[in-house]
Amino acid sequence: MTFTIAVFWPPPPDETTTERYQEIADAGIDLVITGNYLSDRTILKHALTRADQTGLGMLVASDPRIDVVMKDLDLPAEQTRELIGKVIDDYSGHPSFRGISLMDEPYPExxxxxxxxxAAVRDRGKLAYVNLFPSHATGEYDEYVGGFVDTVKPELVSFDRYPFLADGAYDEGYFGDLAVIRAHAERAGVPAWLYIQTLAYEGHRTPNAAEIAWQVNTALAYGYTGIQYFTYWTPDPSRGESFQPALVHDGVRTERYEVVKQLNNGWLRPVGDELDRLTxxxxxxxxxxxxxxxxxxxLFVCNARFDAPSEVTVDGPVSAFDPASGSYEKSAATFTLEPGAARLLMIH
Incomplete structure (x- = not known):
């Protein structure tokens, strides 16, 4: 599976246009995870057509039939596979269709x-996606994640933990969860994916450019190969949780859209592709x-701080990856990283 840059919560149905999906692609995104009331076959096929036209992939995360068969009913296995197969058949004519999100934040039961x-989705050649809770919602996290990996046998391990809190503090549990998810993904031989906080909501503040880059770069240091932005479009007030403007708010790009666009195109895509060929x-x-x-x-070297520059020294001589050219250029072994920034180094 190649390095993936995704967004969750795309434009709502009345904004599901080719122009809006081109706006997503222009921001360096390659996968759209649905939601935001794209919740029936007609509108999902419409969205898939927009993704077809703009070169995006799409993960269907809001088909109500999947919610019913995964959450509400305990049908026999064969009937479950048959119903999931029908959902896949509905969308398989679209080149952009990548797979199905089966559940968000499941409990062990x-x-x-x-x-x-x-297994049903994988057997049809599509991505079967599940996103896990962070540890503050589960109790013993190693047991929660390990049980998921051992029982479900997923194609990837994804989770969310948003570290920038409303009181100005930083969530100290962030790195612990990052490590647990990565360890179990490594044990299972599957990719690890992470959600990136782009907005303020209940108990959390709006991240600045350095804080967004810091989330991305710490994930790369831990070997994550899927970066997912939460959210792209601002969720509407009826959903609760006091969501504030995301990358696009009421149809207008915020400054964080430009931050993410520059980060993805100028750094994350080239360095992610370079890391993808390494182990x-x-x-x-x-x-x-x-x-x-x-x-x-x-070595992928990320500033440990998102709020101040840091001077870093590594054993030299080294060369640094240049994302503009895709080549390595001679670098000093001692250098300063701006808040949230990183360098990819080759040791000679």
Missing amino acids: RYERLAIGV WRSVRHTDTAVIGEYGDRH
Whole structure:
């Protein structure tokens, strides 16, 4: 599976146009995860057509038939597979159709049900997607994630934990969850994906450009190969949780749309593709940096801070990856990283 940049909560039905989907693609996004009332076959097929036209992939996360068969009914396995197959058949004529989201934030009592669903989607050659809770909603997190991996046998392990809190603090549990998810994904031999906070909502503040980059870069240091932005379009007030403007608000791009567009196109896509050809080995923390080790000769070095520059020293000589050219250029072994920033280094 290649490096993926995704968004959740796309434009609503009345804004599901080719122009709006081109706006998503222009921001360096390659996968749209549905939601925002794209919740019947007619509008989902309409959205898939817009994705077809703009080169985007689409993960269907809002077909109500999937919710019913995964959450509400405990049908026999064969009948479950048959119903999921019918859903896949409805969308398989679209080149953009990548797969099905079976459930968001499941509790362990649904794992056996999800195992049937994941196998059914995978057997049809599509991505079976499930997103997990963070640890503050589950209790013992290693047991929660491990049980999911062992029972469901997923194609990837995805989760969300949004670290920037309304009181100005940072969620200290962020790195612990990042590590647990990555460890179980590594054990299962599947990718790890993470959601990135783009907006303020109940108990959380609006992240600035450095804080968005810091989330992305810490995930890369931990070997994550799927970056998912939460959210793209601002959820409407009726959904509760006091959502504030996201990347696009009431049809107008916010400054964070431009931040994400520049980050994706100028850094994340080229460096993600470069990391995709390397093998992630491990991660370590120093006072100034979070350092991911890739292969035998590469270090992904992220500033440990999102609120101040840090001076970092590594064993040299080294070259730094230039995202504009895709080549490596000679670099000093001691350098300063701006808040939230990172460098990919090759050791000589």
